[in-house]
Amino acid sequence: MPKNSKVTQREHSSEHVTESVADLLAHQEPVDYKRSVLNVTGETWDKQKEGDEDLDAENRPAWNSKLQYILAQIGYSVGLGNVWRFPYLCQKNGGGAYLVPYLVLLIIIGLPLFFLELAVGQRIRRGSIGVWNYICPRLGGIGYASCLVCFFVGLYYNVIIGWSIFYFFKSFQYPLPWSECPIVKNGSLAVVETECERSSATTYFWYRETLDISNSISESGGLNWKMTLCLLVAWSLVGLAMIKGIQSSGKVMYFSSLFPYLVLVCFLVRGLLLRGAVDGIMHMFTPKLDKMLDPQVWREAATQVFFALGLGFGGVIAFSSYNKQDNNCHFDATLVSFINFFTSVLATLVVFAVLGFKANIMNEKCVVENAEKILGYLNTNVLSHDLIPPHVNFSHLTAKDYNEMYRVIMTVKEGHFKELGLDACLLEDELNKSVQGTGLAFIAFTEAMTHFPASPFWSVMFFLMLINLGLGSMIGTMSGITTPIIDTFKVRKEVFTVGCCIFAFVVGLIFVQRSGNYFVTMFDDYSATLPLTVVVILENIAVAWIYGTKKFMQELTEMLGFRPYQFYYYTWKYVSPICMAVLMTASIIQLGVSPPGYSAWIKEEAAEKFLFYPTWAMAILISLIILASLPLPLVFILRQFHLVSDGSNALSVTYKKGRMMKDISNLEDNDETRFILSKVPSETPSPMPTHRSYLGPGSNSPMEMSSAPNGRYGSGYLLASTPESEL
Numbered sequence: 001m002p003k004n005s006k007v008t009q010r011e012h013s014s015e016h017v018t019e020s021v022a023d024l025l026a027h028q029e030p031v032d033y034k035r036s037v038l039n040v041t042g043e044t045w046d047k048q049k050e051g052d053e054d055l056d057a058e059n060r061p062a063w064n065s066k067l068q069y070i071l072a073q074i075g076y077s078v079g080l081g082n083v084w085r086f087p088y089l090c091q092k093n094g095g096g097a098y099l100v101p102y103l104v105l106l107i108i109i110g111l112p113l114f115f116l117e118l119a120v121g122q123r124i125r126r127g128s129i130g131v132w133n134y135i136c137p138r139l140g141g142i143g144y145a146s147c148l149v150c151f152f153v154g155l156y157y158n159v160i161i162g163w164s165i166f167y168f169f170k171s172f173q174y175p176l177p178w179s180e181c182p183i184v185k186n187g188s189l190a191v192v193e194t195e196c197e198r199s200s201a202t203t204y205f206w207y208r209e210t211l212d213i214s215n216s217i218s219e220s221g222g223l224n225w226k227m228t229l230c231l232l233v234a235w236s237l238v239g240l241a242m243i244k245g246i247q248s249s250g251k252v253m254y255f256s257s258l259f260p261y262l263v264l265v266c267f268l269v270r271g272l273l274l275r276g277a278v279d280g281i282m283h284m285f286t287p288k289l290d291k292m293l294d295p296q297v298w299r300e301a302a303t304q305v306f307f308a309l310g311l312g313f314g315g316v317i318a319f320s321s322y323n324k325q326d327n328n329c330h331f332d333a334t335l336v337s338f339i340n341f342f343t344s345v346l347a348t349l350v351v352f353a354v355l356g357f358k359a360n361i362m363n364e365k366c367v368v369e370n371a372e373k374i375l376g377y378l379n380t381n382v383l384s385h386d387l388i389p390p391h392v393n394f395s396h397l398t399a400k401d402y403n404e405m406y407r408v409i410m411t412v413k414e415g416h417f418k419e420l421g422l423d424a425c426l427l428e429d430e431l432n433k434s435v436q437g438t439g440l441a442f443i444a445f446t447e448a449m450t451h452f453p454a455s456p457f458w459s460v461m462f463f464l465m466l467i468n469l470g471l472g473s474m475i476g477t478m479s480g481i482t483t484p485i486i487d488t489f490k491v492r493k494e495v496f497t498v499g500c501c502i503f504a505f506v507v508g509l510i511f512v513q514r515s516g517n518y519f520v521t522m523f524d525d526y527s528a529t530l531p532l533t534v535v536v537i538l539e540n541i542a543v544a545w546i547y548g549t550k551k552f553m554q555e556l557t558e559m560l561g562f563r564p565y566q567f568y569y570y571t572w573k574y575v576s577p578i579c580m581a582v583l584m585t586a587s588i589i590q591l592g593v594s595p596p597g598y599s600a601w602i603k604e605e606a607a608e609k610f611l612f613y614p615t616w617a618m619a620i621l622i623s624l625i626i627l628a629s630l631p632l633p634l635v636f637i638l639r640q641f642h643l644v645s646d647g648s649n650a651l652s653v654t655y656k657k658g659r660m661m662k663d664i665s666n667l668e669d670n671d672e673t674r675f676i677l678s679k680v681p682s683e684t685p686s687p688m689p690t691h692r693s694y695l696g697p698g699s700n701s702p703m704e705m706s707s708a709p710n711g712r713y714g715s716g717y718l719l720a721s722t723p724e725s726e727l
């Protein structure tokens with residue numbers, strides 16, 4: 001014991017020395033309650049069990065390198081939504097003006113919550129179930145809800161990968177199979193397929209050749225065998241990437257995370273060389289400032305931030321749980337968040353460059369078709385030749401000349417203009433046609449690529465990029481299921497992974513029937529949005545309000561070696577929960593205002609038609625939301641009334657040598673009584689344990705009677721009843 005300590009002073013001096021509890025405890029050996037008089041549970045100390053758990057923590061798989069981990073997080077967060085959802089929202093919500101609310105919300109919602117998930121995963125080194133069981137057992141349902149949402153999303157997300165695989169293999173031919181309408185024989189005559197002629201070649205190939213879609217969700221139509229095989233290939237790829245754990249999936253990330261950037265850069269260079277690409281990019285960056293005041297724009301930006309980073313799924317926590325304790329997860333959070341943002345901007349540049357080219361092609365086609373109509377009216381004397389400006393040459397008609405001619409005819413024939421059936425053929429109208437999701441990837445983009453030189457090469461690159469983006473996100477999504485289940489229930493990794501993939505494939509057959517696309521839309525719109533919003537709000541509350549923001553910041557300081565900015569303290573405690581609550585309220589209102597429905601492809605009309613979900617489909621939709629949210633109240637009730645073990649009790653902590661002294665040294669004088677008696681549980685120091693054991697619902701521990709019922713936080717050390725001589 002140091003010579004200058006107050007205890008030593010008492011031994012060598014007759015003077016009265018005022019001793020503090022912190023002084024006394026700071027020189028004691030770390031306490032293991034099971035092996036001491038503090039064991040109030042009646043539990044016996046099982047050395048073998050403790051050794052096994054410590055060994056399990058030490059033998060936890062780890063990333064081979066920091067680069068591999070960063071690529072895995074990037075591959076998970078950067079997904080299909082960056083390519084086909086963000087550009088659509090940018091186009092719809094004011095072009096460059098949309099980037100402002102998105103960036104603001106990324107900083108005040110996305111970055112803090114992403115950092116929070118990385119930190120808890122790295123600190124506790126468990127999947128989502130173990131993390132939230134540890135932090136607040138009564139909110140342990142958060143982990144189970146995350147697993148269910150991951151399962152629902154994985155079911156339909158892999159179907160999209162299957163579609164991309166189908167297009168990928170169809171791209172190895174010239175001309176591309178969706179470049180022209182098929183010719184069918186009608187007796188001795190060869191005619192163009194009616195459905196294709198009334199829509200377009202790419203639209204027909206998507207709806208008829210690929211999906212063979214039915215007219216409504218009520219018409220099953222049986223399985224589409226081509227899509228069934230593609231789905232089997234997709235699940236096989238995911239299973240192979242997951243089977244060996246992060247050692248194999250991490251290596252996959254080197255390719256699946258980097259290859260999309262290579263393709264996007266190639267597409268951007270190629271796109272900028274296309275005629276009309278500048279029109280598309282100028283359209284993107286021309287801000288419509290009035291849109292920034294629209295609450296709907298902010299709601300959609302918040303939703304996109306929320307899903308772009310993969311918050312609430314458990315994949316972020318799972319990946320970070322394989323990190324070393326001293327990893328700088330704050331740097332990781334900032335890096336991945338802004339790489340995600342810049343990837344979205346890069347993808348938007350590519351999309352608008354290609355759509356600008358497509359808009360010019362379609363506009364020229366419109367001009368040619370309407371010029372032929374005008375020539376017909378001139379030849380039949382419906383229109384006078386005097387209406388045509390003298391400099392107009394029909395053999396080399398430009399869009400500018402057509403617009404001038406169109407305005408003259410509209411002015412002169414004002415009363416009968418509609419009967420002529422002429423279109424304005426404005427480039428702006430083509431650029432304003434909002435296309436997202438499958439409509440962008442499998443219709444608009446494929447149509448543009450048919451006009452590329454060496455179109456099969458670009459098609460192969462594009463769909464290989466989509467497959468890689470999808471696989472990167474699927475590996476993270478599956479990790480959000482496998483990691484917490486394996487950590488919690490100690491099942492064999494290989495067996496569980498294979499079983500999970502097989503089960504998901506069987507359930508996923510619902511998405512590869514002829515009406516399967518409508519179920520994909522249903523799951524995409526409703527299975528995750530509301531449940532995940534609730535999950536993330538509860539995550540935020542569990543850390544910031546139940547565990548305590550001050551304690552969390554202190555532990556981050558110890559883990560990172562520096563104190564995070566106060567910005568995070570206020571965003572975690574106030575800003576993020578309020579913003580997320582507003583987003584959840586807006587989502588519920590939106591659900592009530594807009595009756596759930598879907599766009600059906602009507603074969604006879606060769607057009608899309610909005611239909612409302614039938615009663616049985618509404619029942620499935622509501623069941624998805626309830627089922628994904630059910631673990632939250634269920635686990636709370638079961639643990640509140642001690643019906644199941646929660647695996648939590650701070651008494652059973654085995655502290656590492658020197659840890660208690662470190663925590664006590666941070667106490668102020670007026671905190672010592674609280675440290676001992678735990679009268680204010682939320683203010684007690686909270687060292688992270690290496691392992692804890694549950695006291696059991698039937699335990700009559702004095703600790704349970706004397707402390708607040710908050711599991712992780714409502715338990716103190718109860719040293720007040722220990723004789724002073726033992727201290």
